[in-house]
Ligand SMILES: Nc1nc2c(c(=O)[nH]1)N[C@H]1C(S)=C(S)[C@@H](COP(=O)(O)OP(=O)(O)OC[C@H]3O[C@@H](n4cnc5c(=O)[nH]c(N)nc54)[C@H](O)[C@@H]3O)O[C@H]1N2
Ligand SMILES: Nc1nc2c(c(=O)[nH]1)N[C@H]1C(S)=C(S)[C@@H](COP(=O)(O)OP(=O)(O)OC[C@H]3O[C@@H](n4cnc5c(=O)[nH]c(N)nc54)[C@H](O)[C@@H]3O)O[C@H]1N2
Ligand code: SF4
């Protein structure tokens with residue numbers, strides 16, 4: 068065997084590790100970390116290291132299918148494409164462009180997002196383009212826009228080794244971003260950096276914490292306000308300096324009067340002295356790096372949580388200098404590329420907004436269309452798309468690289484909505500999935516290593532993932548599927564492409580002069596070397612490790628905004644009938660809805676079933692023993708898992724992993740989303756996945 072090694076980038080989380088993929092005779096043989104890569108230097112984590120069987124796993128889609136007489140049957144590509152084009156056109160003619168919606172994942176390639184946006188926003192005339200970024204990073208994005216004026220994460224991974232304090236909130240990076248966790252743990256070990264973890268659960272990450280603030284779920288804003296209160300009270304804030312680069316200090320100080328640590332202690336359940344100690348640790352730090360994740364974003368206070376955290380690094384001058392700053396890690400490998408190229412219903416390509424007339428004009432000019440073609444009102448968020456399916460306002464739903472039947476909250480309601488679609492196109496690599504089972508058309512896609520395109524990581528680094536092997540059967544790259552459907556709908560002139568590289572060469576021009584400028588990037592450059600951090604405006608530009616180092620933010624007065632944010636409780640109330648808060652999260656062995664990792668024997672065997680973590684006191688009260696099957700019920704439905712009795716969780720809180728759908732019979736449940744509340748943060752429209760009122764009981768049927 069002569070293994071050929073190919074440079075690529077990881078298709079799982081958003082850290083962007085450089086990987087080497089070994090192939091022989093058209094088969095993937097081994098996947099390893101790339102030595103010398105600035106992100107991971109040879110490290111690789113559980114998911115990609117075990118992913119070789121994913122390429123030959125059972126259930127790979129190899130042929131398009133159309134549902135006829137209730138059954139999905141194989142058809143040719145020509146049939147599938149002309150069927151879709153005709154149905155889309157009919158629905159648009161009868162019900163208008165707003166009756167069509169695309170929802171994609173956040174692991175699509177940048178080129179794919181660009182084509183979806185061009186098809187929907189420029190050609191069909193609907194802003195109904197969404198992605199799992201809505202479920203993942205929409206609140207971080209909105210947090211940045213409101214505080215610093217742009218969705219532009221300013222810090223970089225080199226800051227990790229320069230920091231003396233890590234503030235890690237709602238982020239279980241030991242499980243969700245292991246290569247990052249390793250760098251943080253090493254920096255602690257080597258440089259003596261301190262670690263503060265804020266998490267209602269004693270997580271794998273809190274194992275390295277010097278201070279673990281084990282707050283009640285949903286109470287971060289109260290905590291952050293109290294930390295800011297102590298910082299101001301104890302003279303850790305140079306107010307004159309702060310006013311140079313941030314507005315709003317006086318209003319913030321007024322609000323913070325209401326948040327002494329004693330009050331935050333009552334709300335969060337954390338001892339007052341621990342809150343004071345944490346604030347002093349922040350105040351004494353010379354370089355604090357802040358991380359936050361879904362413990363923040365999966366909340367009806369998500370954007371406020373982000374803003375109140377931003378207040379902390381602004382008050383302490385911990386940003387945009389080596390070792391200090393907000394380092395927002397994205398969940399999936401191209402979440403940032405997705406946001407920057409317009410993958411949400413309020414965005415346009417190149418970090419632009421649908422509602423901004425100047426942005427619409429720039430994009431209309433670029434696409435050579437009249438500005439009137441671009442709708443001035445944001446399209447539906449994904450939850451609102453499902454509402455639209457229920458009411459009949461949305462008739463066609465096209466799911467690309469995502470599994471909404473399993474990943475959206477309140478499964479029963481989601482399924483009812485999806486089943487009302489006249490046209491439900493599911494473009495995936497596997498069948499069955501919870502969503503493909505409901506499809507009226509299934510399209511077989513090529514996956515990572517079988518297609519080519521770019522990903523942008525959490526530190527704004529752009530990388531190329533190239534085709535190494537052929538996809539199975541008739542599966543096609545997502546880009547090609549998109550341009551074939553666009554052409555069949557009559558948009559031949561707008562979609563003349565024959566390769567993703569041509570798409571990239573076009574899309575990079577729309578980023579010119581923006582903070583996501585890619586004009587210095589070519590596929591050739593990415594093949595030869597590690598990709599640069601954006602913006603990278605010219606061929607000889609080395610890339611931009613840190614943003615806003617001149618402390619000039621893209622806001623009217625050039626200053627960032629200190630925003631006074633009041634704490635309010637999560638939407639659902641705990642009562643006698645539903646006395647527990649359910650929080651959901653991730654495991655090392657599976658990725659999101661497990662369509663890929665559930666088919667990899669080693670990963671499946673390590674974590675074959677869902678579990679429910681219950682505090683020993685609550686377990687005793689409810690007569691539940693370790694290993695029992697437990698029913699977890701909310702007003703929306705019921706799910707099950709094996710009891711793990713553990714004081715990792717607080718009394719009154721139960722925890723479940725998110726991964727366990729059931730493609731064959733989804734309502735026969737192990738899926739957390741069967742019980743999760745489908746409410747969202749009004750500012751980001753991101754669902755509250757981490758706070759649902761539930762009850763538990765021992766199950767007598769398995
Ligand atoms: N192995 C693996 N890695 C993954 C993924 C995967 O599925 N598997 N998915 C990827 C994706 S898409 C994402 S978005 C990331 C997510 O990565 P993370 O956000 O790190 O993961 P979660 O487990 O969803 O949630 C993180 C923590 O939030 C805590 N939490 C819950 N409620 C609150 C609260 O009110 N406040 C605070 N401060 N914390 C709270 C939970 O206890 C949990 O420990 O992981 C990525 N990486
Ligand atoms: N209760 C609860 N629910 C949650 C969360 C939570 O913490 N709690 N987390 C939320 C978050 S942060 C996220 S990001 C979402 C994720 O939700 P989803 O985006 O629905 O999750 P995935 O399982 O990653 O779905 C990806 C799908 O794309 C397919 N696929 C993989 N590669 C390709 C490809 O190259 N082309 C095509 N066409 N298909 C491909 C896979 O087989 C899979 O079906 O879940 C959200 N749901
Ligand atoms: S840390 Fe994230 S990017 Fe790195 S190898 Fe693991 S899943 Fe891939």
Ligand SMILES: [Mo]
Pocket residue numbers: 202203204398399
């Ligand atoms: Mo995510």
